[in-house]
Amino acid sequence: MREFDFIAAIRRMLGPPRRPVLVGVGDDAAVLAGSRRAEVVTTDTQIEGIHFRREWQPARSVGARAAEITLSDLAAMGARPRALFAALHLPFSIRARDALAVMRGIASAAERHACPVAGGNVAGYHGPLALTLTAIGELPAGRKAFLRSGARPGDGIFVTGPPGLARIGLETLQRTRRPVPRALRPAVRKYLEPRARFEEIEFLAASVRIGAVIDLSDGLAGDLGHVLEESEVGAELEPSVPSSYREACVLLGLDPMACMLGPSDDYELLFTAAKPLTEKLMQAFRRRFRRELWRVGRITKKRGLWLRLPGGGLRVIEPRSYEHRFG
Amino acid sequence: MREFDFIAAIRRMLGPPRRPVLVGVGDDAAVLAGSRRAEVVTTDTQIEGIHFRREWQPARSVGARAAEITLSDLAAMGARPRALFAALHLPFSIRARDALAVMRGIASAAERHACPVAGGNVAGYHGPLALTLTAIGELPAGRKAFLRSGARPGDGIFVTGPPGLARIGLETLQRTRRPVPRALRPAVRKYLEPRARFEEIEFLAASVRIGAVIDLSDGLAGDLGHVLEESEVGAELEPSVPSSYREACVLLGLDPMACMLGPSDDYELLFTAAKPLTEKLMQAFRRRFRRELWRVGRITKKRGLWLRLPGGGLRVIEPRSYEHRFG
Numbered sequence: 001m002r003e004f005d006f007i008a009a010i011r012r013m014l015g016p017p018r019r020p021v022l023v024g025v026g027d028d029a030a031v032l033a034g035s036r037r038a039e040v041v042t043t044d045t046q047i048e049g050i051h052f053r054r055e056w057q058p059a060r061s062v063g064a065r066a067a068e069i070t071l072s073d074l075a076a077m078g079a080r081p082r083a084l085f086a087a088l089h090l091p092f093s094i095r096a097r098d099a100l101a102v103m104r105g106i107a108s109a110a111e112r113h114a115c116p117v118a119g120g121n122v123a124g125y126h127g128p129l130a131l132t133l134t135a136i137g138e139l140p141a142g143r144k145a146f147l148r149s150g151a152r153p154g155d156g157i158f159v160t161g162p163p164g165l166a167r168i169g170l171e172t173l174q175r176t177r178r179p180v181p182r183a184l185r186p187a188v189r190k191y192l193e194p195r196a197r198f199e200e201i202e203f204l205a206a207s208v209r210i211g212a213v214i215d216l217s218d219g220l221a222g223d224l225g226h227v228l229e230e231s232e233v234g235a236e237l238e239p240s241v242p243s244s245y246r247e248a249c250v251l252l253g254l255d256p257m258a259c260m261l262g263p264s265d266d267y268e269l270l271f272t273a274a275k276p277l278t279e280k281l282m283q284a285f286r287r288r289f290r291r292e293l294w295r296v297g298r299i300t301k302k303r304g305l306w307l308r309l310p311g312g313g314l315r316v317i318e319p320r321s322y323e324h325r326f327g
Numbered sequence: 328m329r330e331f332d333f334i335a336a337i338r339r340m341l342g343p344p345r346r347p348v349l350v351g352v353g354d355d356a357a358v359l360a361g362s363r364r365a366e367v368v369t370t371d372t373q374i375e376g377i378h379f380r381r382e383w384q385p386a387r388s389v390g391a392r393a394a395e396i397t398l399s400d401l402a403a404m405g406a407r408p409r410a411l412f413a414a415l416h417l418p419f420s421i422r423a424r425d426a427l428a429v430m431r432g433i434a435s436a437a438e439r440h441a442c443p444v445a446g447g448n449v450a451g452y453h454g455p456l457a458l459t460l461t462a463i464g465e466l467p468a469g470r471k472a473f474l475r476s477g478a479r480p481g482d483g484i485f486v487t488g489p490p491g492l493a494r495i496g497l498e499t500l501q502r503t504r505r506p507v508p509r510a511l512r513p514a515v516r517k518y519l520e521p522r523a524r525f526e527e528i529e530f531l532a533a534s535v536r537i538g539a540v541i542d543l544s545d546g547l548a549g550d551l552g553h554v555l556e557e558s559e560v561g562a563e564l565e566p567s568v569p570s571s572y573r574e575a576c577v578l579l580g581l582d583p584m585a586c587m588l589g590p591s592d593d594y595e596l597l598f599t600a601a602k603p604l605t606e607k608l609m610q611a612f613r614r615r616f617r618r619e620l621w622r623v624g625r626i627t628k629k630r631g632l633w634l635r636l637p638g639g640g641l642r643v644i645e646p647r648s649y650e651h652r653f654g
Contacts, residue, residue, distance in 0.1 A: 023474065028401075029401060029406070029462075030367070032367075037361045040358050041410070041445065043413075043461060045448050047416065050451075076356070085370045089372065089374065093653070119369065120370050125374045125455065132416075137356075138361070147354050148354050230353070324450050325419070326417045326419050
């Protein structure tokens with residue numbers, strides 16, 4: 001397929017620009033209506049073989065996942081999305097219909113969050129399929145961004161869904177043959193189909209004073225480690241392992257607590273809140289989102305990341321994040 | 328080098344955030360101060376082996392070139408830069424100091440245009456060095472974006488520098504051994520060190536009613552072709568070949584007119600203007616920028632792209648652009 005045909009197809013796919021996009025695909029740049037509110041901008045890359053595999057999910061789903069992961073960073077700042085930009089690095093060997101399906105996945109996920117795709121770039125090359133997405137959002141009136149540095153001693157630590165489930169999904173995809181055993185399917189779905197938690201954070205911010213927020217892509221210990229570093233505090237974790245993890249972990253020979261704490265691409269939001277969340281709020285969250293809100297521990301003045309053991313003792317944990325290496 | 332060490336080094340390199348950046352590198356996303364003015368956003372990718380070669384220029388210069396090329400799209404819209412975001416895809420084999428030099432080049436070029444680097448992403452992979460940059464700008468008060476669709480029959484067509492010079496530079500790099508002959512050095516420099524033409528377009532917009540604008544990356548015929556298509560008009564070209572091209576083209580065995588019209592990464596701005604530019608303005612431009620403002624032809628109601636021959640006849644030209652292909 002030729003570049004300009006591809007761009008023309010994308011332009012038709014996206015339709016005419018709509019607010020806040022004044023000029024969309026087809027010029028040197030996009031034009032967005034001005035906004036008095038503070039803007040939030042994030043860029044994220046998904047590379048085949050590193051961040052996803054095309055044999056694990058259809059091209060459209062690859063695109064949707066990349067869009068959700070990028071938008072998740074806006075949700076973690078308490079921002080609402082305004083526009084998404086997609087730079088595609090396409091292997092020369094990709095089928096045109098797969099390239100278009102990736103784009104359709106990006107656009108449909110963005111649509112789910114009322115966020116128009118306003119522009120991007122396309123280049124063919126000798127390399128893996130790579131998607132670099134940039135999302136622009138804005139903070140609602142009167143809100144300051146939820147930063148990693150916002151945690152204070154005494155805050156409770158919560159997660160908008162069970163941490164580590166995506167790790168179980170990833171291990172399943174890496175180890176087991178298809179079809180995936182029924183007990184492991186929710187975990188696989190969690191890994192392949194993350195969702196940016198805009199509604200969840202809005203729901204919570206309406207009732208609770210939010211401290212720090214981060215989205216879980218490195219796992220509970222790794223991402224909480226970023227919060228502790230930026231906030232200059234420590235934390236004590238006392239997470240209860242979801243009962244559903246036990247069967248899944250037996251099937252895979254994994255330690256459930258290691259899954260909860262270690263690297264995992266959950267894209268749930270981890271947040272801290274000054275006052276204890278009421279049982280009523282926890283219930284309302286459960287009813288609305290059909291998911292448990294997880295209380296995993298509390299922020300301490302004493303630095304370091306500590307795990308409360310069943311016997312009552314404390315064990316120090318080394319935050320472990322996935323890190324890209326080169327050179 | 329480890330990812331978080333690299334990001335920490337970039338954070339030190341960039342220093343504390345400054346307006347309009349409120350939160351820069353180190354959180355889930357960057358925060359920019361709100362702007363009432365229409366925003367302009369562009370994303371562009373430079374890939375090793377496709378868009379640049381590391382044996383042709385130092386790593387720092389690769390980064391600077393990518394930043395200038397991305398910012399050039401803002402200039403072509405009549406926007407002023409506010410912030411730049413850099414997503415780096417780093418081959419596992421890259422030396423850490425080269426990766427940092429790329430970033431330093433990006434930051435220094437952005438600095439030249441008073442544009443802070445506010446965030447980005449870094450990933451290691453098996454593939455070529457690739458830089459995806461996203462620039463956010465805003466339109467000055469009272470200005471509408473300069474679009475490709477703004478050309479009207481009767482407009483003159485101008486370029487902020489000699490079109491095709493970068494093509495001669497590229498051919499030089501591809502064909503000749505080092506050291507580069509003196510007569511070819513300006514062309515090589517033009518190819519390797521493009522500059523976003525913010526000052527030029529501001530200077531011109533202060534005196535002339537600007538019609539369409541596009542930055543030259545596909546060459547005069549190719550990029551003018553985009554303008555003609557979006558503006559639903561035609562054009563007649565009567566360009567004079569710069570005298571300096573003749574010696575260079577003899578050395579390389581190239582046709583000077585083909586260099587002027589064909590694919591070339593000049594990143595000069597091509598613009599149309601309703602009234603003839605006065606000799607006084609042309610002189611003022613020359614004095615200020617030490618470069619000729621090129622009048623290359625005029626917009627016609629009759630569709631198609633036509634070249635006025637020395638004998639007075641007209642020849643139709645096929646706009647030819649570099650197109651990425653895949654699939």
